[in-house]
Amino acid sequence: GDHRTAIECATKGLETADQLGALPLFAVLFRTLGNQHTALGHYEQALEWHSRGLDLARQLKSRSEEAQSLHQLAVVHIHMGDFDRGRSLLDQALEIHLSLKAFHDVSSVYNAYGHIHASKKEPEEALRYFKQALEIVEEHQYHHALANVLSNMSSTLTQLGRYDEAEAILQRMDAMNDLYAGPIRVRRMTRAKLAEARGNFEEA
Numbered sequence: 001g002d003h004r005t006a007i008e009c010a011t012k013g014l015e016t017a018d019q020l021g022a023l024p025l026f027a028v029l030f031r032t033l034g035n036q037h038t039a040l041g042h043y044e045q046a047l048e049w050h051s052r053g054l055d056l057a058r059q060l061k062s063r064s065e066e067a068q069s070l071h072q073l074a075v076v077h078i079h080m081g082d083f084d085r086g087r088s089l090l091d092q093a094l095e096i097h098l099s100l101k102a103f104h105d106v107s108s109v110y111n112a113y114g115h116i117h118a119s120k121k122e123p124e125e126a127l128r129y130f131k132q133a134l135e136i137v138e139e140h141q142y143h144h145a146l147a148n149v150l151s152n153m154s155s156t157l158t159q160l161g162r163y164d165e166a167e168a169i170l171q172r173m174d175a176m177n178d179l180y181a182g183p184i185r186v187r188r189m190t191r192a193k194l195a196e197a198r199g200n201f202e203e204a
Contacts, residue, residue: 003036003039003040004036004040006032006036007033007036007037010029010032010033010036011033013025013029013032014026014029017029023056023059023060024060024062024065026056027053027056027057027060027062027065027069030049030050030052030053030056030069031049031050031053031065031068031069031072033045033049034046034047034048034049034050034053034072034073034076035072037049038072038075038076038079041079043076043079043080046072046076047073047076047077050069050072050073050076051069051073053065053068053069053072054066054069054070054073057069063096063099063100064096064100064102066096067093067096067097067100067102067105068093068105070089070090070092070093070096071089071090071093071097071105071108071109071112073089074086074087074088074089074090074093074112075112077089078112078115078116078119081119083116083119083120086112086116087113087116090109090112090113093105093109094106094109097109103136103139103140103142104136104140104142104145106136107132107133107134107136107137107140107142107145107149108133108145110129110130110132110133110136111129111130111133111145111148111149111152113129114126114127114128114129114130114133114152114156115152117129118152118155118156118159123156123159123160124160126152126156127153127156127157127160130149130152130153130156131153133145133149133152134146134149134150134153137149146176147173147176147186147187148186150169150172150173151173151186151187151190153166153169154166154169154170154173154190154194155190155193157169158190158193158194158197159197161197163194163197163198166194167194170187170190170191170194173187173190174187
């Protein structure tokens, strides 16, 4: 599918980068390969590519690339269920993101913190971080990130039995410009979780 095609293209890109001696391009390609392997569930390969990216970022003294590599390594560890390692890497990434005033990435870290607590069945703590992510997304008008954070909040509120609040967020998502509202399937899944929790199985 698309992920395998992206891997093929990035792998060919490595040859070009090698011919050009373009080290910054390697960093981008390493991250691309890591992300695509993560999406396919190839976590060991993803760790390898992101680790290479981290080494290169430090060699280039690129704080931005270093933060991105730490962040993506954290995502892989979270997928693997190693939440402590994931949290440690996110903490390191967050420090750099904040120093660079990369607030979009800061919101993404808070969102990831929320996922860790949601996975650990700690919805109150998860909601706290999703709210922090939302505050940043709204303050800086990161419209493309808004739907994802809102969906996470709605799912967490549903887990907490706060159905009216979860429904209000879904209605807000429905009212958003389609360009920013996120994939329809994500909204449908979030609404289905709420309907099921309320006992409306036909709607789910």
